[in-house]
Amino acid sequence: MTQKFTHIIMTRFILKYFFFSYLLLAYVSVFAQKPSAQKIVDSFVGQEIFRSASIGIEIRDLKTGELLAASDSEKSLTPASTQKLITTATALEILGSDFQFKTDVYITGRIDKYGNLMGNLIIRGFGDPTLGSKYFPKNNRFISTVYAELKKLGIRQINGKLIVDRSYYQSTIPRTWIWEDIGNYYGAVPHPLSYRDNTYTLHFDSKGAGQLTQIRRISSKQEDLKVSNKVMSSTINKDQAYIFGGNTSTHRIVEGTIPQNRSDFKVKGAVSKPEMVLLSDLRKVLEAGGIPVKEHVFKTKTQKTLIQFNSPPLSDIVALTNQKSINLFADHLLFQIGIKQKKEGSWQTGIDAIKEFWQSQGIDSKSLLLHDGSGLSHFNAISAHTLNQILVHMNKSVNSVAFLNSLPIAGKNGTLKNFGKNSLLAGTFKAKSGSMTAVRSYSGVLTKPNGQQLAISLIVNNYTCTSIQLYHKVKAMLVELVKN
Numbered sequence: 001m002t003q004k005f006t007h008i009i010m011t012r013f014i015l016k017y018f019f020f021s022y023l024l025l026a027y028v029s030v031f032a033q034k035p036s037a038q039k040i041v042d043s044f045v046g047q048e049i050f051r052s053a054s055i056g057i058e059i060r061d062l063k064t065g066e067l068l069a070a071s072d073s074e075k076s077l078t079p080a081s082t083q084k085l086i087t088t089a090t091a092l093e094i095l096g097s098d099f100q101f102k103t104d105v106y107i108t109g110r111i112d113k114y115g116n117l118m119g120n121l122i123i124r125g126f127g128d129p130t131l132g133s134k135y136f137p138k139n140n141r142f143i144s145t146v147y148a149e150l151k152k153l154g155i156r157q158i159n160g161k162l163i164v165d166r167s168y169y170q171s172t173i174p175r176t177w178i179w180e181d182i183g184n185y186y187g188a189v190p191h192p193l194s195y196r197d198n199t200y201t202l203h204f205d206s207k208g209a210g211q212l213t214q215i216r217r218i219s220s221k222q223e224d225l226k227v228s229n230k231v232m233s234s235t236i237n238k239d240q241a242y243i244f245g246g247n248t249s250t251h252r253i254v255e256g257t258i259p260q261n262r263s264d265f266k267v268k269g270a271v272s273k274p275e276m277v278l279l280s281d282l283r284k285v286l287e288a289g290g291i292p293v294k295e296h297v298f299k300t301k302t303q304k305t306l307i308q309f310n311s312p313p314l315s316d317i318v319a320l321t322n323q324k325s326i327n328l329f330a331d332h333l334l335f336q337i338g339i340k341q342k343k344e345g346s347w348q349t350g351i352d353a354i355k356e357f358w359q360s361q362g363i364d365s366k367s368l369l370l371h372d373g374s375g376l377s378h379f380n381a382i383s384a385h386t387l388n389q390i391l392v393h394m395n396k397s398v399n400s401v402a403f404l405n406s407l408p409i410a411g412k413n414g415t416l417k418n419f420g421k422n423s424l425l426a427g428t429f430k431a432k433s434g435s436m437t438a439v440r441s442y443s444g445v446l447t448k449p450n451g452q453q454l455a456i457s458l459i460v461n462n463y464t465c466t467s468i469q470l471y472h473k474v475k476a477m478l479v480e481l482v483k484n
Contacts, residue, residue, distance in 0.1 A: 315402040
């Protein structure tokens with residue numbers, strides 16, 4: 001009995017041993033089939049299609065900061081609009097999510113018994129990028145608010161002038177922006193008094209392919225603007241018209257093509273003097289409402305505040321900046337960072353302040369070779385390593401919600417609305433993207449099914465494949481990271 005019992009026990013033990021060994025081997029086998037993040041990155045970078053490209057990529061655990069994979073992550077590369085991630089993060093940290101820009105309106109002199117303002121109306125701008133912006137409809141009420149306040153004071157006529165105070169900072173175009181960009185809407189630059197996104201619109205009519213188009217009208221233009229039209233109709237069904245001209249001239253030349261047989265095809269340009277457009281619109285509203293402006297000279301220094309018009313909170317501006325990739329908003333933030341930290345608003349003071357801030361946070365800013373806040377300059381260079389460090393920092397910041405919620409979500413909204421749609425990336429990858437000729441970049445957060453969040457920064461420069469091919473390669477890599 002004892003030997004038989006012992007035999008049974010041993011047999012059961014051996015069976016259990018082999019059973020658990022089988023399970024262990026099966027688990028190890030399945031686990032071994034899942035490539036590591038580093039293998040996924042190496043596979044992506046090593047593809048023949050990228051033989052001539054420069055690629056920087058880094059992946060970290062967002063919560064712990066642990067490095068999971070990297071390839072040339074400390075190499076500074078051109079980021080395009082992904083640079084807005086750094087500008088908006090810095091703005092939130094330095095200015096605070098509740099910060100608001102302001103625009104002050106004053107009247108000078110006195111109001112006589114007939115309702116005549118014996119003085120001027122002065123508008124002082126403090127760099128609000130949202131004044132009259134299409135992205136913030138409520139801030140289109142600036143002119144109507146000014147009119148209403150004048151009415152409340154019983155003013156029936158302004159005997160003086162409408163004056164703009166532009167002393168907050170000097171508006172310039174960065175020396176490293178290319179000629180093809182600066183005349184177009186995305187090349188609009190910050191002004192102390194920005195208005196209507198500092199853009200005007202050319203309304204074209206086109207006929208058959210190969211024929212010269214016609215400009216029917218120009219909306220929101222400054223009064224002294226002159227436009228020479230050389231745009232042709234084309235069978236290519238997209239906007240390939242470019243506006244050439246800078247802020248040293250009021251003359252613009254429009255070249256290229258627009259689709260054939262179109263009516264009211266819109267092409268947008270950058271306004272070099274947005275304050276002139278604002279004053280023109282204000283004058284029209286005042287005179288239509290029974291408050292003519294006589295333009296007499298009054299030198300009185302007595303001032304009375306009429307209104308202080310505030311922008312939406314910075315968190316809302318940051319959200320639109322990253323969601324819609326608005327160059328003008330990002331560059332306004334850069335100037336305001338310079339004002340806050342250096343007491344001067346300019347391209348260089350803003351850049352210096354950004355680099356000094358991140359250096360103070362223990363992040364090496366030597367790889368930040370910046371020339372603007374939007375990423376429009378082809379001379380900008382940033383490393384994937386620095387982008388990832390900032391992502392990890394912002395995840396722990398008091399501004400983490402405002403920052404992370406500002407990033408477009410793959411397959412859902414913003415500039416990633418169509419990226420990874422109907423794939424594992426939809427709703428799981430949120431990032432700022434960037435693109436220009438031979439440049440594609442992404443920096444953001446990928447959430448895996450187990451809840452782990454990965455900070456991922458990728459910059460690709462000088463690729464020779466098509467943009468569609470690159471899109472599919474990046475998407476495939478991110479999907480592999482989700483699955484593994």
